[in-house]
Amino acid sequence: MAITIRDVAEAAGVSVATVSRVANGSTNDYPVRPQTRERVLEAIVRLGYRPNDNARRLLQKRSGLIGILVPDISNPYYPEVARGIEDVASANGFTVMFCSTDRLPEKAASYIEALLLKRVDGLVVVGGGDEIQLSESSVATYGTKVVFIGRPSKAFSTVRIDNIGAARDATEHLLGLGHTRIGFIAAGTSSTTVTERRRGYVQAIEAAGGAVDEDLIVDGDFSEAVGHAAALRLLRLPDPPTAIFAANDRMALGAMAAVADLGLAVPGDVALVGFDDVPMSAFLRPSLTTVSVAAQELGVRAMEALVKDINGDGRPGRRRIRVATRLVVRDSCGASARQARGRASEASPAV
Amino acid sequence: MAITIRDVAEAAGVSVATVSRVANGSTNDYPVRPQTRERVLEAIVRLGYRPNDNARRLLQKRSGLIGILVPDISNPYYPEVARGIEDVASANGFTVMFCSTDRLPEKAASYIEALLLKRVDGLVVVGGGDEIQLSESSVATYGTKVVFIGRPSKAFSTVRIDNIGAARDATEHLLGLGHTRIGFIAAGTSSTTVTERRRGYVQAIEAAGGAVDEDLIVDGDFSEAVGHAAALRLLRLPDPPTAIFAANDRMALGAMAAVADLGLAVPGDVALVGFDDVPMSAFLRPSLTTVSVAAQELGVRAMEALVKDINGDGRPGRRRIRVATRLVVRDSCGASARQARGRASEASPAV
DNA sequence: TTGTAAGCGTTATCAT
DNA sequence: ATGATAACGCTTACAA
Secondary structure: OOOOHHHHHHHHOOOHHHHHHHHOOOOOOOOOOHHHHHHHHHHHHHHOOOOOHHHHHHHOOOOOEEEEEEOOOOOOHHHHHHHHHHHHHHHOOOEEEEEEOOOOHHHHHHHHHHHHHOOOOEEEEEOOOOOOOOOHHHHHOOOOEEEEEOOOOOOOEEEEEOHHHHHHHHHHHHHHOOOOOEEEEOOOOOOHHHHHHHHHHHHHHHHOOOOOOHHHEEOOOOOHHHHHHHHHHHHOOOOOOOEEEEOOHHHHHHHHHHHHHOOOOOOOOOEEEEEEOOHHHHHOOOOOEEEEOOHHHHHHHHHHHHHHHHHOOOOOOOOEEEEOOEEEOOOOOOOOHHHHHHHHHHHOOOO | OOOOHHHHHHHHOOOHHHHHHHHOOOOOOOOOOHHHHHHHHHHHHHHOOOOOHHHHHHHOOOOOEEEEEEOOOOOOHHHHHHHHHHHHHHHOOOEEEEEEOOOOHHHHHHHHHHHHHOOOOEEEEEOOOOOOOOOHHHHHOOOOEEEEEOOOOOOOEEEEEOHHHHHHHHHHHHHHOOOOOEEEEOOOOOOHHHHHHHHHHHHHHHHOOOOOOHHHEEOOOOOHHHHHHHHHHHHOOOOOOOEEEEOOHHHHHHHHHHHHHOOOOOOOOOEEEEEEOOHHHHHOOOOOEEEEOOHHHHHHHHHHHHHHHHHOOOOOOOOEEEEOOEEEOOOOOOOOHHHHHHHHHHHOOOO
C-alpha cells in the first residue's frame, strides 16, 4: 500500500541498493554518481518516500529507542528530568519513549514489557518505588542498558542525589532558625526517595539532641491535595509544629494553602521548606525555600552514561553518579523574615 | 546475539511456526496440542524469549504506535492531555511516543520526521503554533491518521475548546465585578490558542461598550517568569488595571507573585483570572479563579477519534469535536471577596 | 559506480 | 496439530 524502496528504484530506474545508498547519504558516504544521486533524490521527494524504520532496525542491532519510565507525569519535576534525557538522547540519534506508570504495578509491568519488546537500546527508570520490578536477567537477554535515576540499585547504574544529606541540611536549617517541633510530610513508604529524606530529617533532629515525635511525621503521596490534608492534620495537633518540611514542592504548596486556610501565616506562624525546586516554587508568595535538585542535570548525566554503555562494547559499568543538591533559601522558611515581614505589612494598608 | 524464535523452536523441538502460534496465544486461538504448548512455553520462559517487535510490525500493516507532539512538557497542562490520550491508546493496544517540541521549529520538524519514519499509526498534535508544519500529503503517503488538539485545521480532525467564548466569559465575569480596566497577559502571537483567547477578551470589553486599551495587553510566553514580568509592567502603568486576565495558569501564578511583590493584594487591589485549571491552581492562596478545560477529556476524545480513523477502512473523517469549558470561580477574582477578606484579616493578628 | 542477492525475525499460507 | 517456506522492506556483502 505504501511507497517502498522498490517503488523509488523503479521510478528512478536504478536498483534498490542505489536507492538505499542515497537515502542513507547522511550516515553513509558510499560513492554514487552525482547524476544518479540526483535522479534518485528526485524520485524520493516526488513519491514522498520514507524508509521503513522497522525494516531498517530489523537488520541493525540497535533500535535507536530509549525508554523512560516516570512515576507520574503530572509532577512537574519529572518533565525536567525527561528534558535532560531527551536532549542528550536526540543529540546522539536516539528517540525517546516516555511512559508514566502512575505508580501502578500493572502499568509499570506492561510498559516495561512493551519497551523490551521494542528492543529499546536503553531504559531510564526515574524514581518510583515497589511498583517497578525489573530483573537484571530480563533486561540482559537483549542487552538493554539500564540506568536508574533517584532510586538505588545494586545491579544497574544509578544517578542519584544525596537525599539524606539534603534533607538533613534542610531540617538543620529549620533547627537553626530556632524551630524545635518540625513536621515532616512524607509520601508513602514505597519510594526510597522519601524514606531517605525522612532519614535525613530524623538524623538532623537526633543530632541536635531532639527526640523524633512520630506524630509529626505524616504520610502522603506527592500531590498538593495530600500535602494540604497532611498539613491540616499536623497543625491541628494539640502541640502543633512551628515548621513543616515537605518531601516535595507540590505537597509544600498544599501545606502552604493549609496554613492560610487556618488563618495562619507562612513563615510567621509556620515555616515551610519543600524539595525539588520546581519552576513554580520561586513564584509562590512567600516564595518557597526548597532543595534544588537540578532535575535536568540528573537526566543529562543518566543519558550520557547510557550512551556510553550502549556504545561501549562490553557489559555496562555499574556507575554510581552523584548530582549535588543545594538548599535554596527563600522566604517561606523565615530566614529572610525581615524582608518578608516588610512586604506583608506594606500589603495590609492597601486595598 | 539475542534469543530468536528459532532458538526457542530448537529448544522446544518444534518448528518456528508452532512457537509463533503459542507466543501469540493471546491474540490468536490457533489450535496447538496442550502438551506441545506447554513445552514451548517452558522454553520461552527459560530462554527469556521476547518476539522482536520490529520483525513483527514489518509484516503487519500497523506499527501500533501513536505519536504525541506537545509544545512544552514543563507546562502541567500538557501532561494531563497526554494522560487522556495515553489511557485510551493503551486500552486499544497502542503505544504512545511523547515528544516535546519546546516550540522550536527544528525540533518539531525532526520529531515529525522521526514519527513518520516509525510509521506511527496516528499522530496527535497538541497546541503549539507556527513551529509545527505538517502537510497533508506527507502524512497521507503512509496513511497516518492525524488529530489536532487545541489548534485549528481545515485538513485534519480537531478537538477544541471554545477559547473565544471561554475568554469572553472570564472577561465578562471580571466586568460584572465592576472592573473596567482589565489587563490581558497574552502569550506570543503564533499560537491560535492565545489569539483566540485574546479575541474573547476584546469581544467582552467591546460588548460592554468599553474601548480596548492596547497598553493593557501585554505579550508573554507561557511561563511564570514572563507572567511575573508582564504583570509588573501592567501594574506600573500610569493608570494600572484593577484586574488581570492571564492566558494560562502559570502566567497567572507569576502575576500573583508580581502583585504581592508590589505590596498589593489579590483580589483586593488586583483581581486575577487564569486559564487551564492545572492542579496547583486550587491550592494557591487566594485560590485561582480560572477556566477549567478538562484537559484529560481533550486527550480522550482525540484518541477515540484517532482509533476510529485508524480502524475505519476509509479516509479519516474530518471531525470537529468541541469540549466544554467552565469558569471556576474561586477567590482570586474577588467574587467571593467577603470570605477571602475574612481569611486575610484572621491572618494578620497571628504570628 | 552500480546491481544482485542474502539475510534480519516474524507471521501467514499452504501443505502434510 | 504441526511444519516448510514465502513474504515484509530494508541494508550490505559480494559481483560485475
